[in-house]
Amino acid sequence: MRRFIAAFMGLLALPALAAEGERITVTGEIIDTWCYYSGVMGGPDSVVGSAHHTCALWCSAAGIPIGLLAEDGTVYTILKLGAQDNATGGDTALRLASHTVTADGMFYARDGINYIIVEDVLEDFGIVNLTHEDYDVVPSFAIPEPKE
Amino acid sequence: MIRLAATFALLAAPQFATVASAQDFSTNSEAKTWNLYAEVPALFEGKIIDVMCELTGDCPPNCGDGERQLAILRSADDQIVMALKNNQAAFTGAVVDLLPYCGQTVTLDGLMIADEDFPIRNSYLVQRIKAADAEWATANQFTKVWAAENPDAKGKGPWFRRDPRINALIAADGYLGLGLEVDEAFKKYLFE
Numbered sequence: 001m002r003r004f005i006a007a008f009m010g011l012l013a014l015p016a017l018a019a020e021g022e023r024i025t026v027t028g029e030i031i032d033t034w035c036y037y038s039g040v041m042g043g044p045d046s047v048v049g050s051a052h053h054t055c056a057l058w059c060s061a062a063g064i065p066i067g068l069l070a071e072d073g074t075v076y077t078i079l080k081l082g083a084q085d086n087a088t089g090g091d092t093a094l095r096l097a098s099h100t101v102t103a104d105g106m107f108y109a110r111d112g113i114n115y116i117i118v119e120d121v122l123e124d125f126g127i128v129n130l131t132h133e134d135y136d137v138v139p140s141f142a143i144p145e146p147k148e
Numbered sequence: 149m150i151r152l153a154a155t156f157a158l159l160a161a162p163q164f165a166t167v168a169s170a171q172d173f174s175t176n177s178e179a180k181t182w183n184l185y186a187e188v189p190a191l192f193e194g195k196i197i198d199v200m201c202e203l204t205g206d207c208p209p210n211c212g213d214g215e216r217q218l219a220i221l222r223s224a225d226d227q228i229v230m231a232l233k234n235n236q237a238a239f240t241g242a243v244v245d246l247l248p249y250c251g252q253t254v255t256l257d258g259l260m261i262a263d264e265d266f267p268i269r270n271s272y273l274v275q276r277i278k279a280a281d282a283e284w285a286t287a288n289q290f291t292k293v294w295a296a297e298n299p300d301a302k303g304k305g306p307w308f309r310r311d312p313r314i315n316a317l318i319a320a321d322g323y324l325g326l327g328l329e330v331d332e333a334f335k336k337y338l339f340e
Contacts, residue, residue, distance in 0.1 A: 021204065034232045034241075035267045039185045039292060053325035056238065057317060058308040062290055063241030064231055065217050071280050077230065079200045079217055087217065089241075094313055098325050108203045110267030111227040127325045132334060142311070143323045145339055 019064060019128035021106035026116065029100045029129055030093070032059040036067065046138050049098060049129030054142040056097040063064045068103060068116055076107065076116035100125040124130070157301050162337065171224060179258050194220035194229065196249040204227065211250035218246040220256060220272070229260075233273040238306055240290035242274045254279045260286070314336040 034040070035047040037057060046052065048069065060066055066087060068076040081087040081096070102125075105118040137143050177189035198216040201207035211218055220229040231242035237259070258275040261268055274287040294307050301310040308314060322331025 016241065016318075033271070037266070038187075038230065038273075042289050050324040050326055054318065054323045058239040058311075059241070060241050060293075061308070061311055061314055063243040065241070066241070071200050077199075077217070079203075089243075091313070094231065094317060106204075110203065111228055111229075112267065113228065113271070115199070117200065117204065130326075132324050136338060137323065143335060143338065146335070 021108050021117070023105070024078065024107040024116070025102060025104045025122070026068055026070050027102045027131050028068045028074075028076075029101065030056075030065045030078070030096050030098065031059045031075070032056040032064060032068045032097075033067040033075065034059060036069070036075065041138050042135075045130065046135045049131030050127050051131035051135040052137045052142075053098040054125065054137065057094060057140060060093045061089060066097070068101075068118075074114060074116045078118060079115055080105075080117045080119075082118055082121050096121070096124065098129070100126045114136045116130050154238055161213050164279045173224075173260070177257055182259060182273065184259065184261065186263040186266070186268065187259040187273075188262050191255065191256075191257045192222050192224060192229075192281050193253060193255050194222040195253045196246050196251065197221045197228070198250070199228065212242060213245060216243075216245055218250070218334075223253065225269055229272050229276050231259075232271050234274040234287040234290055235273070238291060238307055242287060243276065244289045244293045245274060245285075245287040249277060249279055250280050252279055257284075262268075309327070 031047055031048050032052070032055065035052065036044055041047050041055070065080050070076065078087045081090070081092050087093055101121050102123040103116065103118045104120045104122055105116045109114040117130055173190040173192045174188060177191035179189040179191070180277070181187065193317070197219055198207065199219045200216055201211070202221065219231055222229050231246055234240050234242040234245045249335060255278040256274055259273040261271045261273070272276035276284045276286050278284045289330070291307050298312065301312055303310050322328050324331055
């Protein structure tokens with residue numbers, strides 16, 4: 001009995017083991033997770049693509065996690081983007097903001113969040129989600145009004 | 149003995165994690181509303197971690213020194229809470245605010261974004277942080293750090309209008325990211 005309890009308590013004391021990853025290839029848009037999840041600027045369709053491109057640059061540069069919004073609606077939080085160690089705030093993340101890409105990397109899921117560590121961006125399709133046609137720009141002040 | 153084993157088995161079952169995740173962390177929270185549709189005040193204790201390290205075992209010193217996304221490993225249920233946002237209304241993340249506490253167990257207050265239907269879980273706006281016996285620190289350090297790192301970008305207006313990397317990309321590809329020709333036509337439609 002004591003051995004059983006000791007073994008169980010020992011198991012509890014172990015540090016969390018690293019999760020097992022799975023290699024995946026995903027095509028999707030690189031998005032700003034805060035605006036997408038929080039609804040702070042409107043519904044999810046308005047905070048992706050060209051309408052939200054400038055805001056996506058701002059958020060990425062300031063360290064808000066970026067995500068890969070796959071064609072099936074799954075969002076993968078990007079922890080690494082190709083050769084660049086820092087997925088968020090780095091030059092690659094800025095250059096690819098709002099772009100649709102095909103990415104190859106390791107997938108992890110934990111506590112309700114999907115993660116991807118992108119090893120390679122296999123293809124960059126550029127910005128193909130032309131949301132400005134429906135939403136203009138989000139937020140509305142993203143493009144400064146020209147001075148008279 | 150059988151009852152004890154059954155209790156341990158119950159603790160280890162997946163549904164226990166679900167029960168734990170549904171805990172109410174709003175007690176004693178003083179988080180201020182952002183009027184977000186799915187916000188829930190949340191005050192809890194946890195360890196500041198480098199998420200990639202936690203998932204993969206690849207662990208550089210000091211949580212990546214600002215090069216990695218940071219999160220909170222919540223003490224109550226061992227769940228990873230992603231820190232998406234700090235307390236500034238200027239499009240700013242929370243890495244700068246959490247990095248000084250890398251590896252430490254701290255208390256955090258802020259807003260959890262929780263919507264099981266979306267679905268979204270364990271995504272957090274950090275408003276303030278308290279380490280051990282220290283005073284609460286407001287999570288508002290990004291703009292100060294940015295200003296220190298960009299001394300040549302001084303001027304009027306918010307940081308995001310003056311950031312050299314952002315401005316270079318907009319100058320090359322426009323505000324829509326579709327090229328300057330598309331941008332000019334769109335600006336005519338928008339402002340004329």
